[in-house]
Amino acid sequence: MNDDIDRLTDEDAAAELARLAAEIARYSEAYYQKDAPEISDADYDALVRRNAAIEARFPHLIRPDSPSITVGSAPAAHFRKVRHARPMLSLDNAFDEADVADFIGRVRRFLNLGDGAAVLLTAEPKIDGLSASIRYEKGVLVQAATRGDGQEGEDVTPNIRTLNDVPERLNGQGWPDVFEVRGEVYMAKADFVAMNARQAESGGKIFANPRNAAAGSLRQLDPAITAARPLRFFAHGWGEASSLPADTQMGVMRAIEAWGLPVSGDLGLCATLDDVIAHYRDIERRRADLRFDIDGVVYKVDRLDWQQRLGQVAKAPRWAIAHKFPAERAQTILNTIDTQVGRTGKITPVARLEPVTVGGVTVTNATLHNADEIERLGVRPGDRVVVQRAGDVIPQIVENLTRGEPRAPWHFPTHCAECGSALAREEGEVDWRCTGGLICPAQRVERLRHFVSRYAMDIEGLGLVHIESLFRDGLIHSPADIFRLHRRREELLEREGWGALSVDKLITAIDARRDVPLDRFLFALGIRHVGQVTARDLARRYVSHQALDAVIALALARRDELIPAIGETDEKFATRAARELAAIIDTPGVGPEVAQALVDFFAEPHNREVMADLLGEVRPRDVVFETRASSVSGKTVVFTGTLETMSRNEAKAQAEALGAKVSGSVSAKTDLVVAGPGAGSKLNKAQGLGVAVIDEAAWQAIVAAAGQEG
Numbered sequence: 001m002n003d004d005i006d007r008l009t010d011e012d013a014a015a016e017l018a019r020l021a022a023e024i025a026r027y028s029e030a031y032y033q034k035d036a037p038e039i040s041d042a043d044y045d046a047l048v049r050r051n052a053a054i055e056a057r058f059p060h061l062i063r064p065d066s067p068s069i070t071v072g073s074a075p076a077a078h079f080r081k082v083r084h085a086r087p088m089l090s091l092d093n094a095f096d097e098a099d100v101a102d103f104i105g106r107v108r109r110f111l112n113l114g115d116g117a118a119v120l121l122t123a124e125p126k127i128d129g130l131s132a133s134i135r136y137e138k139g140v141l142v143q144a145a146t147r148g149d150g151q152e153g154e155d156v157t158p159n160i161r162t163l164n165d166v167p168e169r170l171n172g173q174g175w176p177d178v179f180e181v182r183g184e185v186y187m188a189k190a191d192f193v194a195m196n197a198r199q200a201e202s203g204g205k206i207f208a209n210p211r212n213a214a215a216g217s218l219r220q221l222d223p224a225i226t227a228a229r230p231l232r233f234f235a236h237g238w239g240e241a242s243s244l245p246a247d248t249q250m251g252v253m254r255a256i257e258a259w260g261l262p263v264s265g266d267l268g269l270c271a272t273l274d275d276v277i278a279h280y281r282d283i284e285r286r287r288a289d290l291r292f293d294i295d296g297v298v299y300k301v302d303r304l305d306w307q308q309r310l311g312q313v314a315k316a317p318r319w320a321i322a323h324k325f326p327a328e329r330a331q332t333i334l335n336t337i338d339t340q341v342g343r344t345g346k347i348t349p350v351a352r353l354e355p356v357t358v359g360g361v362t363v364t365n366a367t368l369h370n371a372d373e374i375e376r377l378g379v380r381p382g383d384r385v386v387v388q389r390a391g392d393v394i395p396q397i398v399e400n401l402t403r404g405e406p407r408a409p410w411h412f413p414t415h416c417a418e419c420g421s422a423l424a425r426e427e428g429e430v431d432w433r434c435t436g437g438l439i440c441p442a443q444r445v446e447r448l449r450h451f452v453s454r455y456a457m458d459i460e461g462l463g464l465v466h467i468e469s470l471f472r473d474g475l476i477h478s479p480a481d482i483f484r485l486h487r488r489r490e491e492l493l494e495r496e497g498w499g500a501l502s503v504d505k506l507i508t509a510i511d512a513r514r515d516v517p518l519d520r521f522l523f524a525l526g527i528r529h530v531g532q533v534t535a536r537d538l539a540r541r542y543v544s545h546q547a548l549d550a551v552i553a554l555a556l557a558r559r560d561e562l563i564p565a566i567g568e569t570d571e572k573f574a575t576r577a578a579r580e581l582a583a584i585i586d587t588p589g590v591g592p593e594v595a596q597a598l599v600d601f602f603a604e605p606h607n608r609e610v611m612a613d614l615l616g617e618v619r620p621r622d623v624v625f626e627t628r629a630s631s632v633s634g635k636t637v638v639f640t641g642t643l644e645t646m647s648r649n650e651a652k653a654q655a656e657a658l659g660a661k662v663s664g665s666v667s668a669k670t671d672l673v674v675a676g677p678g679a680g681s682k683l684n685k686a687q688g689l690g691v692a693v694i695d696e697a698a699w700q701a702i703v704a705a706a707g708q709e710g
């Protein structure tokens with residue numbers, strides 16, 4: 001797969017390393033910070049391996065932000081940060097026996113061992129959870145932290161204290177004054193299933209897999225929530241230690257166990273490659289029956305003096321390796337291909353399969369990702385396929401075994417199965433999207449939720465939960481219905497949990513929003529690419545002007561005018577209209593992409609109807625952006641780190657009210673950086689560029705001086 005690396009030029013390699021760094025960072029953030037993996041572990045590993053292979057051949061091109069140097073992902077903003085006394089490392093992977101043999105060979109060569117000398121290795125399951133470092137001082141738990149980026153993690157002390165597996169005081173005696181136990185926080189498979197069932201019942205978040213459930217449960221700002229979650233812990237090592245109770249890995253692990261922390265029952269010692277592989281096969285065979293998910297077996301050099309000598313490379317020790325299990329696979333028949341519509345209209349093709357067991361789980365559906373993937377696999381209903389289930393739960397089709405057989409091809413739909421609107425795909429994008437927008441039932445609930453949300457229409461008392469049930473019960477179909485709810489007062493009163501007081505309050509709150517600033521209104525429509533900032537740019541541009549009408553007129557009226565007059569096709573018109581719109585809009589931040597999205601949105605008759613209906617109820621108000629003279633007028637400001645007295649949005653609004661431009665990244669054009677605790681790379685960059693840096697208090701002083709209270 002990596003054969004092409006030999007043929008890469010320097011230029012190709014640099015470009016590819018840049019692409020891989022960005023891609024891996026994105027997937028890594030989705031995995032570590034959002035607990036929502038976007039690709040399978042196997043695919044992720046493949047990217048990391050390709051990155052490493054290219055770096056091995058082009059060492060001079062290794063980037064400072066290379067995934068081989070950075071571990072995991074930077075910590076999320078809301079927990080206090082903890083700097084690890086000793087970094088929390090990651091592990092290199094072995095994917096087959098040959099890789100393991102290489103590892104042992106490397107260790108022997110590095111230590112310059114003679115043929116006779118045995119290298120004892122410990123072997124234990126690689127648990128699929130998240131690592132934590134738990135610090136004991138004089139035998140008492142004083143602090144616990146997540147791995148974070150390996151250097152700095154999140155302080156989760158109160159949360160870790162809620163775990164039954166983790167003692168508040170160490171058992172016995174003779175523990176070192178300072179000892180950091182490191183290990184894996186995980187959730188047992190059965191507990192995960194039961195917890196998800198409870199979550200489903202109470203309308204809470206459903207987790208994709210035990211690992212994400214464990215991560216989501218540990219990283220709760222309210223430790224009471226963590227306490228209610230069935231989290232467990234296995235020790236697999238240690239960090240800072242004022243002294244050690246033994247001179248082997250096994251010896252220290254036994255001591256940790258004696259102090260009262262759980263250690264895997266499958267921790268064993270192996271003397272030869274054959275021993276190691278036998279241990280691996282044994283664990284692999286019992287994998288499905290284990291109480292928890294594992295994704296491989298970890299081997300560690302047993303002698304600590306050797307560990308010391310071996311040391312580490314950028315992010316992983318030389319004395320340990322993770323021997324990964326291959327993703328589990330099975331063959332089955334693909335019966336049909338359906339499409340699903342996501343919140344933003346994204347169409348995902350789904351393969352309906354003849355049920356098959358893959359690694360102990362019955363699989364009936366597999367994602368096909370997008371049209372390109374279907375083409376790549378050449379799959380059609382009736383084909384025999386190979387299904388793979390990796391660490392995460394969405395199974396994938398990896399191979400089509402009957403590609404050569406003559407069969408009718410499957411055609412990607414041209415219209416949405418839910419609402420019949422046309423599907424559209426932008427240049428350079430792989431995903432098709434439903435253009436039905438506000439009228440597509442699959443998108444409607446989510447869009448309605450967006451419509452009323454805080455930075456959109458912000459209707460007080462109309463929570464996201466209400467929207468869902470009012471939609472389900474047919475009281476709200478489209479945004480305009482919200483403004484007609486007062487006509488259904490009696491029905492509202494009959495609903496559980498509603499009294500006259502709350503109903504009247506809601507109706508008053510809704511009424512108050514009939515007069516809404518144009519930028520909020522535009523943002524609330526949920527047009528692709530029209531976020532808060534773009535909505536504001538649009539509103540600013542069209543200030544005190546038939547703002548909307550200008551935009552819509554181009555997309556609609558001109559369309560009706562142009563198409564018959566010059567005999568253009570819809571498609572050509574869309575491109576032309578987008579270009580015209582882009583020229584007219586001519587606002588920084590509003591490019592052809594946004595213009596195209598506006599055209600697509602308003603070209604859809606359903607959206608026009610919904611919009612006309614809504615404009616019968618709501619009068620968007622032209623926005624006059626008043627700015628006050630201040631020391632930051634006309635300057636470019638960047639906020640970074642945690643803001644303590646206000647939200648990011650509020651800070652941004654303040655800056656704009658003072659005539660400053662807010663940017664997300666630091667460059668030579670930045671005039672001022674406002675840095676809160678935890679500020680990282682942006683702060684460093686600002687210091688490097690000599691940009692002025694102030695703290696939040698100093699910022700508030702500037703705001704106050706301009707006569708604008710926070």
Ligand code: IVH
Nearest residue numbers: 089090091124125126127131184236298317
């Ligand atoms: S040892 C210095 N042992 O895997 C080596 N890690 O991919 C540190 N993990 O960050 C790790 N089970 O979160 C070790 N038995 C085990 C493990 C294990 C799971 C995790 C750990 C680590 C990650 C590396």
